[in-house]
Structures are given as C-alpha cells and as structure tokens.
Amino acid sequence: MPKMDYIDAIRLAMKEEMELDENVFVLGEDVGYKGGVFTTTKGLLTQFGEERVLDTPLAESAIVGVAIGAAMYGMKPIAEMQYSDFMFPATNQIISEAAKIRYRSNNDWDCPLVIRAPIGGGIFGGLYHSQCPESVFFGTPGLKIVAPYTAYDAKGLLKAAVRDPDPVIFFENKKCYKLVSGDVPEDDYIVPIGEANVLREGDDITVISYSLPLHFIMEAAEELESEGITAHVLDLRSLQPLDKDGILAAARRTGKVLIIHEDNKFGGIGAEVSAIIAEEMLYELDAPIMRLCGPDVPAMPINPPGEKFFMLNKDKVKEAMKKLALY
Amino acid sequence: MTQSESAVTQSRHAALGLTDEQAIEMYKLMNTARKYDERCLILQRAGKIKFHVSGIGQEAAQVGAAFALDRDQDYYLPYYRDYAFVLSVGMTLRELMLCLFSKIDDPNSGGRQMPGHFGSKRLRIVTGSSPVTTQVPHAVGFALAAKMKKKNFVSFVTFGDGSSNQGDFHEGANFAGVHKLPVIFMCENNQYAISVPLHKQVSGKIADRALGYGFPGVAVDGNDPLEVYRVMKEARQRAANGEGPTLVEAVMYRLSPHSTSDEDLAYRTKEEVDAHRDKDGIPKYKQYLIDCGIWDEEREAVMQHEIKAALDDATSFGDKAPFPAPEDILKHVYADDAAQGEGGR
Numbered sequence: 001m002p003k004m005d006y007i008d009a010i011r012l013a014m015k016e017e018m019e020l021d022e023n024v025f026v027l028g029e030d031v032g033y034k035g036g037v038f039t040t041t042k043g044l045l046t047q048f049g050e051e052r053v054l055d056t057p058l059a060e061s062a063i064v065g066v067a068i069g070a071a072m073y074g075m076k077p078i079a080e081m082q083y084s085d086f087m088f089p090a091t092n093q094i095i096s097e098a099a100k101i102r103y104r105s106n107n108d109w110d111c112p113l114v115i116r117a118p119i120g121g122g123i124f125g126g127l128y129h130s131q132c133p134e135s136v137f138f139g140t141p142g143l144k145i146v147a148p149y150t151a152y153d154a155k156g157l158l159k160a161a162v163r164d165p166d167p168v169i170f171f172e173n174k175k176c177y178k179l180v181s182g183d184v185p186e187d188d189y190i191v192p193i194g195e196a197n198v199l200r201e202g203d204d205i206t207v208i209s210y211s212l213p214l215h216f217i218m219e220a221a222e223e224l225e226s227e228g229i230t231a232h233v234l235d236l237r238s239l240q241p242l243d244k245d246g247i248l249a250a251a252r253r254t255g256k257v258l259i260i261h262e263d264n265k266f267g268g269i270g271a272e273v274s275a276i277i278a279e280e281m282l283y284e285l286d287a288p289i290m291r292l293c294g295p296d297v298p299a300m301p302i303n304p305p306g307e308k309f310f311m312l313n314k315d316k317v318k319e320a321m322k323k324l325a326l327y
Numbered sequence: 328m329t330q331s332e333s334a335v336t337q338s339r340h341a342a343l344g345l346t347d348e349q350a351i352e353m354y355k356l357m358n359t360a361r362k363y364d365e366r367c368l369i370l371q372r373a374g375k376i377k378f379h380v381s382g383i384g385q386e387a388a389q390v391g392a393a394f395a396l397d398r399d400q401d402y403y404l405p406y407y408r409d410y411a412f413v414l415s416v417g418m419t420l421r422e423l424m425l426c427l428f429s430k431i432d433d434p435n436s437g438g439r440q441m442p443g444h445f446g447s448k449r450l451r452i453v454t455g456s457s458p459v460t461t462q463v464p465h466a467v468g469f470a471l472a473a474k475m476k477k478k479n480f481v482s483f484v485t486f487g488d489g490s491s492n493q494g495d496f497h498e499g500a501n502f503a504g505v506h507k508l509p510v511i512f513m514c515e516n517n518q519y520a521i522s523v524p525l526h527k528q529v530s531g532k533i534a535d536r537a538l539g540y541g542f543p544g545v546a547v548d549g550n551d552p553l554e555v556y557r558v559m560k561e562a563r564q565r566a567a568n569g570e571g572p573t574l575v576e577a578v579m580y581r582l583s584p585h586s587t588s589d590e591d592l593a594y595r596t597k598e599e600v601d602a603h604r605d606k607d608g609i610p611k612y613k614q615y616l617i618d619c620g621i622w623d624e625e626r627e628a629v630m631q632h633e634i635k636a637a638l639d640d641a642t643s644f645g646d647k648a649p650f651p652a653p654e655d656i657l658k659h660v661y662a663d664d665a666a667q668g669e670g671g672r
C-alpha cells in the first residue's frame with residue numbers, strides 16, 4: 001500500500017472521482033493552471049481540461065453560489081475556498097442556501113455540493129490565513145462537516161463527500177498537507193461520513209479531537225505510555241453529524257475525558273461533545289470533562305511568540321493529558 | 328388590401344411572431360395574476376392567511392418575459408413577486424393557493440416557506456429563499472451546467488432594483504460575463520426597495536451595470552408586454568448562440584405596498600401611486616387588443632367570469648386542503664434523515 005502525504009491523498013480523491021463521474025468538477029481561485037496555491041489541484045487541469053478545473057473570478061459568494069446552481073441541476077461541484085478565512089463572503093450562500101435547499105423545497109430540489117476549505121495555523125499566516133471557522137458553520141442543520149486528520153481519511157472522506165447527496169464542507173488542515181502522511185490504498189474506497197475512529201486504545205484517559213491536534217496527541221500519548229499512562233484517542237473525523245455512539249463508547253472506556261481542538265474554546269465543537277457526554281453519562285465519569293482549545297481571541301497573530309502561544313503543541317497537550325490522568 | 332399594405336398594418340404582436348391566440352393568452356395571464364394578487368390581499372385582510380407580498384403592476388413584464396423563453400426546457404429562478412411569471416410557465420391557481428394557505432400539497436415548499444417563494448422541479452422553477460439576490464449566482468450555475476453538458480437551455484433569473492446592489496448580483500453577472508454563459512438577468516425595477524426609492528439606491532442606471540461585465544444591458548418599458556417580449560427574445564437568442572448573458576431592466580412601478588405588513592403612505596404619496604396607476608400595463612394592453620380587433624368587452628366579461636370562477640375554486644381548494652402534520656417539520660433535512668441526529672427532539 002503506497003505511503004502518501006495528506007495533500008496527495010486529497011488530490012487523488014478528486015482525480016478518482018472526476019474519472020468515475022463526468023459530472024464532478026472543481027472550481028475556485030487559482031485551481032486551474034496554477035494547480036492551487038497549495039498545489040492541491042496540481043495536474044488536474046492537464047488531465048481534465050479547463051472546463052472541469054475551472055479558474056473563477058475572485059469572488060467567494062459566486063464560487064459557492066454558482067456551484068449551488070450547478071449542483072441543483074445535477075452536477076457534482078467541488079468548490080475550493082482558498083483559505084477558510086476567506087469563505088465568509090460565501091456564508092450566506094452556504095447557510096441560507098446550500099443547507100436549506102432540500103428542506104425548503106420539501107425534498108423537491110437537492111444540493112450535492114462539496115466545499116473544500118483549508119483550516120488551521122502554525123504557518124505564520126497571521127489573523128487571516130490561520131483560522132479554524134468550524135464553529136461558524138457547526139450547528140447548521142442541512143450541512144455536513146468533515147475534518148480529516150489521516151491521509152487515509154482525507155481521501156476516503158473526500159470521496160464520500162463528493163458522492164453525498166447533501167452539501168458537505170470538507171475542512172482540510174493546511175499544516176497537515178505535508179506533515180501528515182500514511183498508507184493510502186490506490187483502490188476505490190470511502191470513509192463513511194458520521195463515523196469517528198479510534199486512533200489508539202488506552203485505559204486511563206480518553207482524548208477526543210479532530211484534525212491537526214491529533215498529531216500532537218499521538219506523540220504525547222506515546223510518551224505518556226512510557227510513563228505508565230495509556231490514552232484512548234478518538235478522531236471525530238465528522239463534525240456534523242457527530243458520532244454520538246462513538247463518543248459515548250470512547251468516554252465510557254476510561255471515564256475521564258479531554259477534548260482538544262485548535263478552534264477557540266467558547267462555543268466550539270468541544271462544547272457540544274462535552275454536552276453529549278454530560279447528558280448521557282454524567283454519573284459514569286471519574287473526573288470533570290476537560291477542554292484544551294485555542295484561546296478566545298479573534299485569531300492568531302503572525303509574530304512567532306504570539307503564534308506559538310496560540311497554537312497547540314505536544315507539550316501543551318501532554319500536560320493537559322497528564323493533569324486529567326492524575327485527577 | 329395588397330400584401331405590402333398588410334405588412335404596414337401588421338399588428339405589433341404579429342410582427343414579433345406572436346399569434347393572436349398567444350397575444351390573448353398573455354392578456355389572460357396578466358389578468359389572472361392581478362386577480363389572484365387582489366384575492367390574496369382580501370384573504371389577508373379577512374384573516375384567512377398570514378401574509379402576502381404583492382406583484383401588482385409587474386405582470387406585463389413577467390408575462391412578456393415568460394413568452395420569450397423556451398418553456399419546454401429553460402430553467403427559471405423567479406423572485407417573490409413573480410406570480411404572473413410562474414402562472415405563465417405552468418403553475419396553477421390551485422397550486423398558488425396551496426402555497427398561500429401553507430398546505431401540505433403546495434408544490435413550492437409543502438407549506439414550509441412564505442408565499443411567493445417559488446420552486447417546482449417539474450416546472451423547472453428553481454427553489455428560492457428570502458435573502459435577496461442569492462438566486463443570481465444559482466442561475467449562473469445552471470447556465471454553467473448548460474455549457475458544460477452542451478445543452479440548449481437558458482437560465483432566466485429575476486430580482487428587484489434593490490437586489491441590483493447586492494454583491495451576489497455583481498459576482499454572478501461578472502462570472503457569467505467572463506464565461507459567456509447562457510443566462511438572462513431581468514431586473515424588475517419597481518422603483519422601491521420596500522420604502523427606499525430608487526434614487527437612494529442607485530446613482531446610475533441599472534441597465535448600464537452590464538457594461539462593466541462585458542455584455543449588453545437594455546432598459547425596457549415594463550408596462551409593455553410586447554416590448555419586454557421583444558427584448559427578451561433577443562436576449563434568449565444571444566444566449567442560445569453562445570454570445571453570453573444579457574441584463575434586461577424592466578422599468579415599472581410597484582402599485583401595491585411592499586407586503587401586507589407595509590404602510591406605503593409613510594414614504595410615498597397617494598398622488599404618486601395614482602399617477603402610476605394610469606400607466607398600468609393591463610388596461611393599456613387591453614386597449615391594444617381591442618384596437619387590433621381581437622378583443623372586446625363581451626370577451627372581457629367572459630374572461631373575468633372564468634378567472635373569478637377559477638379563483639373561487641382555487642381559494643376553496645387551498646383553504647380546505649390539509650396542513651402538513653406537525654412532525655413533518657423533522658423531514659428532509661438530509662436525503663437520509665437518520666443523519667440528522669436527535670437535537671431538539
């Protein structure tokens with residue numbers, strides 16, 4: 001099985017789906033001849049032509065809005081937002097339109113759209129090339145949201161998103177593009193949307209997370225094991241719908257839960273995960289639910305000390321895991 | 328009469344390629360929409376329905392536009408005043424009444440959306456919403472699909488003068504211009520965005536905005552259905568020829584308040600409204616048909632009687648139809664509603 005970078009797995013998913021279904025096409029800024037500012041769509045134009053790998057005017061609401069129209073006709077567009085920081089002009093199209101098309105038409109129309117958007121910091125991108133906007137879209141019924149961490153999931157979830165009959169936001173982590181690699185089958189497979197995945201089994205604490213922070217969590221878990229603490233690590237993979245059964249099973253495994261994400265703490269995904277656990281199994285817990293998240297500031301600064309302070313890392317994660325283990 | 332004399336005296340509609348029957352059908356549709364609209368206002372005042380947003384004064388342009396389209400294949404993205412338009416492309420009075428009364432068999436939304444939020448896949452009317460102008464990029468997306476799939480259909484989208492200020496208008500028009508897509512943008516310039524008059528919205532001309540996007544923009548008398556038909560027919564031909572989009576600005580006047588929740592005399596005078604009532608397209612078009620010798624008061628009386636009977640039937644049908652079951656609100660969030668989770672249940 002070939003080992004592949006996260007970004008190459010994303011590209012492969014698009015290539016395979018475009019080969020399988022001529023209605024699948026990619027549109028966005030710089031996706032064509034340049035192959036994307038991160039090279040995510042590199043080579044696709046050569047293979048599929050400029051009509052199916054469409055360089056658009058710089059206007060995010062149109063990129064999503066036009067994709068919605070094409071999707072309602074029966075196409076399967078993959079709309080790229082260059083950075084998730086720049087997707088807010090398209091928010092009305094995503095929340096008022098894509099998310100509600102099936103519902104408001106009483107199932108007469110549908111919107112099989114994928115919106116890919118790179119999230120996350122740690123690249124000296126400053127306030128507007130580093131954000132994690134999951135919480136803005138989270139809690140919008142009608143949308144599905146996925147955020148893969150492994151290269152395997154990046155390919156499988158993107159293929160599932162393309163085939164999904166409803167709009168899916170695919171939050172890919174730009175720091176993971178080259179940092180994360182792993183075994184990715186070259187055959188056709190999908191990772192079902194809505195299923196969390198246990199990355200590591202353990203008995204002392206449960207850590208629930210998604211996207212880049214899992215990289216730090218897995219490193220920390222490795223170190224903690226040599227210190228006699230074993231961590232059970234759950235990768236949510238899908239943020240909407242959340243895998244409620246998977247979350248509860250993981251929490252029950254140890255009775256001690258730490259939720260970690262880079263998006264800021266207040267009103268984040270962790271709040272909902274925490275509430276699910278509290279509603280269903282409060283008296284089975286051996287410690288208060290803990291959260292380790294980005295600080296509640298508007299976004300991370302570009303100066304290195306400031307960015308480092310905002311970002312999670314192995315040491316911060318390890319400290320929080322240890323604190324919970326010792327509770 | 329010699330042949331050359333016949334050409335000189337040929338009626339306007341015949342010169343445009345419309346038969347007498349079509350010219351009369353247009354008139355009937357304009358009247359049907361007007362009477363439907365007036366019935367809605369009465370039903371709202373009587374407390375039978377919650378809300379109505381009116382299209383009175385805009386029927387002529389809507390019907391003229393519809394007749395210029397290919398009603399066997401084009402896709403339509405109408406806005407919330409387009410009753411005459413949707414009637415012209417196949418929606419029935421019964422269906423409009425089911426929508427007005429928010430009943431389960433409403434084809435537009437199954438009683439979910441406010442009246443005037445049209446949608447019917449069967450009729451190729453694309454579902455719309457309330458945040459204005461979001462439908463413009465959607466129309467461009469349909470046109471993009473037509474180009475990619477090498478289909479002959481054209482997409483047609485309408486919106487108000489207020490909407491011509493929204494980013495989605497400009498982003499959609501620019502996108503369509505760059506890719507030369509088969510879409511027709513029709514602004515129904517009724518002079519008001521709720522209470523704010525045109526001169527506080529737009530300092531230039533709406534039609535001129537097309538210039539910046541590299542395609543023609545045409546202002547047309549929206550009270551003249553034949554003139555709108557002519558301009559729209561050209562626009563559709565351009566789209567079908569691969570020459571790209573056209574912006575049509577149909578200039579008209581909103582004779583009714585914005586909606587049943589609006590008191591329009593707070594921002595305009597009765598004199599102003601009355602002056603525009605004299606320019607109403609419906610009586611003018613009636614006179615045109617009479618002058619052509621294809622209409623008279625006798626036929627008018629028969630038509631009005633038929634419209635009233637159809638409206639009475641549709642009103643009763645809509646009123647008596649069942650509401651959706653309360654728990655139906657949980658349906659159709661996703662294709663597979665199991666994905667929905669259990670929040671709030």
